[in-house]
Amino acid sequence: MTTKELKAVKSLRLNKEIMILRADKSNCTVVLDESEYKDKLNTLLESGVYETLPKDPTAKVERKVDDKFFQQKDGMAMGNSLSPIVSNIFMEHFEKLALDSAPYKPSVWLRYVDDTFVVWPHGSERLQTFFDHLNSLRPSICFTMETESNNAISFLDVLVIREKTALATQVYRKPTHTGQYLNFNSNHPPHVKRGLIKSLHDRASTICQDRRDLAREINNLRHDLQLNGYSKGFID
Structure with a gap:
């Protein structure tokens, strides 16, 4: 790194209003506003998936949020060897429920883990209705949608x-x-x-x-x- 780049990195480290984290995917580093990061974290913790613990459940807990400890009460824990298997079984059940109960259905629905490829033949308004239907079935399952751009x-x-x-x-x-x-x-x-x-x-x-x-x-x-x-x- 050049001297100028080293000085820039040092100034970022000294900035108490930002957080520097490694992205969960790709060889990237993410710079976040600390207040925005805490707001998003608190939104996640208040979603109903987590509940507050009265005390530290283990001496090996590395981090707490605002002097509180949390445990996950819904879904599967990241890193658990059974999580991918159980999650996939659940998603197969969820897909059947979602597609069977939808008034208009895609002509193609393909899923790999948490990515889906869909061919929709019923127009944009009904696509939005179908998207809202998917997100109404279970609060912890939240779909996002990207549509084709320039036919790709x-x-x-x-x-x-x-x-x-x-x-x-x-x-x-x-x-x-x-x-x-x-x-x-x-x-x-x-x-x-x-x-x-x-x-x-x-x-x-x-x-x-x-x-x-x-x-x-x-x-x-x-x-x-x-x-x-x-x-x-x-x-x-």
Whole structure:
């Protein structure tokens, strides 16, 4: 880092009105206004999912909020090995209840963990009604909605493009994507680095339907991998 950047980081650390946290996804750092952070935290704690505890339940609790301890009384705990299984079972039940009770139904409903891909054939007004219906069934299950823009929408790492008579797909990267992969100079055996290249190539081959899109994606991968220290010979 440059001297100017180091001074900027130091000034941020000394600012008592902000909080610097690591994002839960992507290789990013988030800077939040402290009062806004506390407001959002308190909104979460007052949602009915948590209840106040009379005292510290364990000596290993690392953090408390406004001198109070909380325990979760609804849902599954993050980090519990059973949580993904039980949550998926519950979501299957929730989906059946939601779709069976909806007056208008999507023609396609696909879900992976907490992301859904929906094809809606009934117009924007009824889409909003369906969205409100989903969010009315259980207060702790809150859906957000993103609709297509310029005939395209992302789902996981796939960009789905609506063409005249079909759907085309390309590899999707978030705007925060930095092109960072496992550096070639890291202390990993060669087969791990070859596995990285193969998995990226296989993903591109699976997702990209058009040969031109595939060729463009392979060129992007070559460029990013070379920036991460991989030689052309090793990549090819």
